[in-house]
Amino acid sequence: MATNVSERIHTLQDILDALQEQASAATENPDFDPREDMGEALYLAGQLMAIAKASSTVGAMMADLWATNTGGGA
Numbered sequence: 001m002a003t004n005v006s007e008r009i010h011t012l013q014d015i016l017d018a019l020q021e022q023a024s025a026a027t028e029n030p031d032f033d034p035r036e037d038m039g040e041a042l043y044l045a046g047q048l049m050a051i052a053k054a055s056s057t058v059g060a061m062m063a064d065l066w067a068t069n070t071g072g073g074a
Contacts, residue, residue, distance in 0.1 A: 005065050005066075005068070005069040006069075008065055009062055009065055009066065012058050012061055012062045012065070013062070015058050016055055016058050016059065016062075019051050019054055019055045019058070020055075022047075022051055023048060023051045023052075026044060026047050026048060026051075027044070027048070030044065
């Protein structure tokens, strides 16, 4: 089971890395002025909120897997 859990944790880490890349790409060089284009600013904020929520969920999944694998789970 440890190998399976380890593989899952690595896969989840890959997902977290991809989400971080998306967040960085979204904020790196926006092609709009957020002070002038509120619609684009709200869209970007929504993207970042979704990325943060997904990252939090994946992080919790990793913690649960780790706790289960190490006997720290409920």
